[in-house]
Amino acid sequence: MRRPLRAHGYRTAAAVALACALTAATQQVARADPMTLTEVRAELQRLYHDAEVATDKYNAVDVQVTEQEKRVRTLNAQVKAAETRLTGLTSLAGAAARAQYRSGGLPAEVQFALASDPEHALDNASLARQAQQSTQDVLAALAATRKDLRTRTADASDVLTRLKKNRRTMDADRKTIEQHIATAKKMESSLAAKQREQLAALEAKTAKDAQAKWVGTGILKKVGTDATAAGKKAIAYATRQLGKPYVWGDEGPDSFDCSGLTSQAWLAAGVTIPRTSELQWAQLKHVPVADMRPGDLIIYFSDASHVALYIGDGEIISAPRPGRVVYVSPAGSMEILGVVRPDA
Known part of the structure; x- marks a missing residue:
């Protein structure tokens, strides 16, 4: 049972209602006749039911926090992996460019004109252009993926912050419910x-x-x-x-x-x-x-x-x-x- 409790006004009203019910039930116990016991039982049932509802809400938000923390960790790991891969591919692309520069940096058309085997040179030039374009496409796609992951991580972190704030608010409600439960137990134990x-x-x-x-x-x-x-x-x-x-x-x-x-x-x-x-x-x-x-x-x-x-x-x-x-x-x-x- 877990989930965020409603607005502060609802919680205050609920607490007042529970306190009133508890006061009435305590007064009924003091009179202690068979009909009063029936009323006491009804008040105890209502009190415990309200506590159980609050428990369900608390448990729900606690589950949401845990699941959101997992999402944030997963997204952070994906961002890190994307950045590592992008760094590696960028390094490889740079190395390829430097190697091409060391080979003379001649345009593919010039290499074709000077080659002893023009057909082979044409193949090499075409493959080189394809490789360069493919590398640039991969780098661009990976950079876009990294940007998207960072945005999603930031959004997920914002959601997590709000959920944690809700849970902190509910900690006070939890203490209130625990007090009601303790009072109910005391009321039961006070019976002859x-x-x-x-x-x-x-x-x-x-x-x-x-x-x-x-x-x-x-x-x-x-x-x-x-x-x-x-x-x-x-x-x-x-x-x-x-x-x-x-x-x-x-x-x-x-x-x-x-x-x-x-x-x-x-x-x-x-x-x-x-x-x-x-x-x-x-x-x-x-x-x-x-x-x-x-x-x-x-x-x-x-x-x-x-x-x-x-x-x-x-x-x-x-x-x-x-x-x-x-x-x-x-x-x-x-x-x-x-x-x-x-x-x-």
Whole structure:
């Protein structure tokens, strides 16, 4: 999940909204009755969802910076290679000109007139002119290429500078989100033991009910049950990560966010996919939910802010949110936006 956050006004408004939601949720915890716990759960979900959206934006811009740095390095290397070649060809052209000068520097027509073998002289003169023209053409083309590469490098460097500026701006947003997450964790831990049990039971019941409704549509009778060879490798990788903590912005090996887990799982299967859930939704092949198979990715929520790896039998492996670990959960426990297939 990575991408630049919007304008400063948006970030300020979002921060104020989160702070207000958090204050309201804290006040609700203080009252602590069953209905209040329902409201607290809703506020926590909104808080973590907003944090996940911000994570996706941050991850996206971080990926853009990394890719742009690679482009700049590649262009710089190409400029250097072009300059080295141009220097070498220029030196060779100069050496050829000096050699021609030492031979007398006579025009080809004069050499033809004085030659004992006019036909051979004509051949030599024609080849010499062709060689000279070819050398000049190559030098001109290479000089143009060098100029173009320098322009492209300068443009790419400007883009990189802007992206890095965006990332620096987002560092402050990252700290704000981390503070919100810490506050949310503190709010959860401040609940009495019985309240925490009730909250956990409420979450479990909500997930179970959502899954039952999803399964009740008969969807599991339609979906595929066999993963491809690559899909099996992705599932095996994700399975090995069970129990590792969610840390936003991480992609292993010790901790993951949701898209960090899915992108690394498929990378282990030999398939490179976008880093963020939003880009996975935007760029990978969409398949109908009824046609999905183990190894496919399920994208959640209308803003594509969460993603999980479908492993079959109506279950997913995902890195859910801060304070949780990579785990197996019901595929229908959250709002499904759609399904994408990395190895289509």
